[in-house]
Amino acid sequence: MQKELLNKWNYSSQFVLLFFVITSILSIIKQLAMHYSLIDGVHSVFILSLIITTALLCAIRKKIDIWVLLPVVFLVISCVQAYIYPDQSWDGLAYHQKAAWYLMHGGNLLFDGDAGNYWVALYPKSTWFYAGELGAQLGSMQFSSSYQLLIGFGMYSYVIYFFEKNGYSPIAAHIFAFMSLMSPIFIAQSFSYYVDAMMGFLALVMMLSSIEYGNRRQTSDALTLILASIIVVNIKFSGFLYVGACFLILGLRSLPKVKETLKVCGIFAIFLVVGVGVIGANPYVKNLAEGKSIFYPLFGEGKKDIITFAQPVSFSSMNRFEKLFISTFSKSENINKAAGTEPTFKIPGAVSKNEIANLHHEDLRIAGFGPLYSLCLIMAIAFLLFSRGIDRNCKLLLVLIVLCTLLNPESWWARYAPHLYTLLLLPLLYIKPGERFKLSTAYIGLLIAMMLFNVGLMTKARINASRSFNNGLNWILNSCPEGVLHVTPLNNFIVEPLLQRGSGRYVMDETRQEGAKDYKRKFSYLCVR
Numbered sequence: 001m002q003k004e005l006l007n008k009w010n011y012s013s014q015f016v017l018l019f020f021v022i023t024s025i026l027s028i029i030k031q032l033a034m035h036y037s038l039i040d041g042v043h044s045v046f047i048l049s050l051i052i053t054t055a056l057l058c059a060i061r062k063k064i065d066i067w068v069l070l071p072v073v074f075l076v077i078s079c080v081q082a083y084i085y086p087d088q089s090w091d092g093l094a095y096h097q098k099a100a101w102y103l104m105h106g107g108n109l110l111f112d113g114d115a116g117n118y119w120v121a122l123y124p125k126s127t128w129f130y131a132g133e134l135g136a137q138l139g140s141m142q143f144s145s146s147y148q149l150l151i152g153f154g155m156y157s158y159v160i161y162f163f164e165k166n167g168y169s170p171i172a173a174h175i176f177a178f179m180s181l182m183s184p185i186f187i188a189q190s191f192s193y194y195v196d197a198m199m200g201f202l203a204l205v206m207m208l209s210s211i212e213y214g215n216r217r218q219t220s221d222a223l224t225l226i227l228a229s230i231i232v233v234n235i236k237f238s239g240f241l242y243v244g245a246c247f248l249i250l251g252l253r254s255l256p257k258v259k260e261t262l263k264v265c266g267i268f269a270i271f272l273v274v275g276v277g278v279i280g281a282n283p284y285v286k287n288l289a290e291g292k293s294i295f296y297p298l299f300g301e302g303k304k305d306i307i308t309f310a311q312p313v314s315f316s317s318m319n320r321f322e323k324l325f326i327s328t329f330s331k332s333e334n335i336n337k338a339a340g341t342e343p344t345f346k347i348p349g350a351v352s353k354n355e356i357a358n359l360h361h362e363d364l365r366i367a368g369f370g371p372l373y374s375l376c377l378i379m380a381i382a383f384l385l386f387s388r389g390i391d392r393n394c395k396l397l398l399v400l401i402v403l404c405t406l407l408n409p410e411s412w413w414a415r416y417a418p419h420l421y422t423l424l425l426l427p428l429l430y431i432k433p434g435e436r437f438k439l440s441t442a443y444i445g446l447l448i449a450m451m452l453f454n455v456g457l458m459t460k461a462r463i464n465a466s467r468s469f470n471n472g473l474n475w476i477l478n479s480c481p482e483g484v485l486h487v488t489p490l491n492n493f494i495v496e497p498l499l500q501r502g503s504g505r506y507v508m509d510e511t512r513q514e515g516a517k518d519y520k521r522k523f524s525y526l527c528v529r
Contacts, residue, residue, distance in 0.1 A: 200418025368414025477502025
C-alpha cells in the first residue's frame, strides 16, 4: 500500500512534466504544419496533449488509475489561481503575453517573427507554447499564466515521493513541499507571466531526481530528471546551469563504474536531443546555424547587457560573491542604476515600513526573498553546522545548491537564483518518522514559523497590489457603458488581455486621444459617447 502511494505521487509529478513537454512538441508540430500551409493556426493542441499524456503514462503503468485525476485537479486549481488577478508586470505586458497572444491568434512563433518584441524571437519559448495553446483552447488568456503553479504542484508531488521513499517524516515532507511551493519568488510572481518561480520548482525536482537516480538507478527517476531538464532549458537560458550541475554531480557519483557512467551519458543524450534539438531548436539550433553563440543574445558577438541598468551602480565594480552578500543582508528594496541609491545593510530579522512598501514588486532586486530571509538563512546554516548526523542526501542537495550558486554570476538577484530558498528547508531532512519531540525539532519549528511570517508579509503585499490594480481596471472597463472606450497602449505593452476582463466595447488606437488619462503607465483611456 505504501509503495503504491509513493508511485502515485511520482506518477502525478511525471504527468505534469510530461504534459508540459507534450504540449510544446505538439505546438511545434502545429507551427511546422502552419509554415508549410498544411493547416491553419486557429485550433489548439491543449486537450490533445492531455489525452496523449494520459495514454502514455497509463501504458507505462499498464493500467488505468483514478489517480490520473489528481494532475487534472492540479491544472484546474492552477487556472483558477491565474484567473483571480491580471498580470500587470513589465515583462508580462512587454513580451510574455505578446508571444502567447500571437500564438493564440494563429501566429507562428517559430517562423513568422517577433510578435512585436525583440526578445520573443530570441528567447526559449516553452511557456509561450503552453500559454498560447491554453488561450486558444479557452478563448481567453486569463488562465494562461497557470504554468507556474502547475509545475509547482509537480514539484510538490515529487518532494513527497522523495521524502517518503528515503524514510523521512511524512509531516516534514509536506512542510518541505508546501514551503517550497509558497516560496517568496512564487508569491511575488503569482499573478504574472514571469517564470522564475517555475525555474526554482524545476531546479528542485532536478536536484532531487538526480540524487535519487544516483542512489537507486531506477528508470522512473531518470525519466523525471530528463523531463525537468527539457523544460528548464526551454524557459530560460540559465536552465543550463541547473542541468550542468545535476549531471556533473551525477556523473561523478557514477565513476569509476563504466556501465553506470555510460547510462548517465545516455540520459544526458536524450535530454540534448529532445530539449535542445527538438523543443529548443528555436533558439538554440537556430543560433548555431546562423553562426551565433548558442545563448545569443545574452552571449557572443552583439550580445545585449540586461544586468548593468538593472542593478545598483556600485554592483558594477563588485564580484558575484560581494553582490550576493550585500543583497542578502540588506533591506528589501527595488534599486536599479536609475534610482541612484545603494543597498542599506540592516540587522537580520529587522523589518522596516520601507521594506514592506517594496514587497509587491515581481522582480524585487535587493533581498528579494523578503525581509526575514537573512535571519532564516543564519538559523538554517547554524543548524546544519552544529547538528550531528547530516545524511548523504542532505549533503548532496547542499552541494548542488552551492554549485548552482557559484556558477550563476547573478545569484544576488533572488529571482535569478530561486534555488537558494531551498537552503532554509534542509533542516527538515533531520526529522525522522515517529521521532520524539526534541529541542532540535522546536528549533526547526521556529525556523518554519519565521519563514511563514516572511511569506505572509509578501503575500499581503502581493494581494494588496494586485487587488488595487484590478479594482482600478474594472472601474475603467465599466466606466463607459453607453459609449466606446478608446485605449492606447503605453511602453509598447500589450493590453488586450487586460481589456478582455470587461464586457464593454473598446477600440485600440495607435495614438493617444486628446483628453485621455493614463492608468499606471500601462495604457491611456478615453470614453467616447
